[in-house]
Amino acid sequence: MPWKAPLSAAEARVLATLMEKARTVPDSYPLTLNSLQSGCNQKSARDPVMALSEHDIAEALDGLRERSLVIESSGGRATRYEHNAGRVLGVPDQAAALLGLLMLRGPQTAGELRLNSERWHKFLDIGSVEAFLDELQERPEAKGGALVVKLPRLPGAREPRWAHLLCGPVDASAHAAAAEPTPGAETPALLERLVALEAQVQRLQDRLDRLDPAAP
Template sequence: MSVRTLSAAEARVLAVLVEKESTVPDSYPMSLNSLTLGCNQKTARDPVMNLAESEVAAALDELKSMSLVHEVSGSRVTRFAHNMRRVLGVPGQSEALLAVMMLRGPQTAAELRLNSERLHRFADVSSVEGFLEELAEREPPLARKLARAPGARESRWAHLLAGEPALPAAEVRASSDAPAPARDAELAALREEVATLKELVHRMAQQLGVEIEPGPQGG
């Protein structure tokens, strides 16, 4: 089942519910107050948010309309639980990876393996990559492998539940300022080829006794 694109607040609320179900099961399902605190915590969050309870309540209403969240009765305080795995039709491993990407932003497969350990323990990085590729191959896709950032050794993955991921401003500037590695290598090869040709022409001219007038750059 596909759902509409989530807002940043909706994605954060849903991911916190998935996270806390595993990390603090005694407090799950969650009250509005504890859910707001989880959304705004400063550790293991990127970006850090400062949502008011009213914003979290509004996000919960929208998530309930998509069946991603439901209220749990039988308590003095209204509590909320998620239906993410069932609604999206994904296994628990994929649910864990999506939640960690929703909480911490784009990450490499190795980072996702480390950061999702409390939600699901993956045997190795290749196992993580297998589930990420399954998410990317769905229709519509739920995750995407991003282009490798300048200077990075590995590509990162991002979830697509809230639309296309926004790259940090510093990374956008670095991407636009730095030449593409392929173009850089091509320019270096062309310069080397031109230098070789110049040397060959000069050698032939000397053998023929022909004097070559220097070009605009002394070549």
């Protein structure tokens, strides 16, 4: 099915949060509106950090339902929501995981995606990540066209970063300016430690999601 982009920033955050929680907290999935808002606005593993209201999320859900990207289910004491991204976009689970991570965390290298995807899908190596990214970039127009783009390599960087196209074309120059190194910029070792700490915070957040008082 051809892709009917673009998504708004809020729609992308809601969709990616549903994709994440389906993999990381399956016992609490599908999500209630309360759990979804908490996941969208969490401080860890999000770039940018957002502060979406219930109204913002409700509007985003309406837009996603119109594209069949979200399915609403009722039962118990609360309405719940689940994503339908893989089927609508026509991509395998591995590619969907990469798209979800790019929507949640912004542009990343293949190496960063492999580290960050540990709880979504265990890729064998960076080469396998790059293979799925290449498929997403070379997707034929008959299937909706490219869903990711490889950004120009930054000065001094060893790997190029990738960005998703679900919110429309990407301004590579703007991303390059935002990623310019600053004094005290993270070393690779420090970046790996930060990723590990984010994963630990994410696990704690997932435990809190299971205790959602709005859940039946």
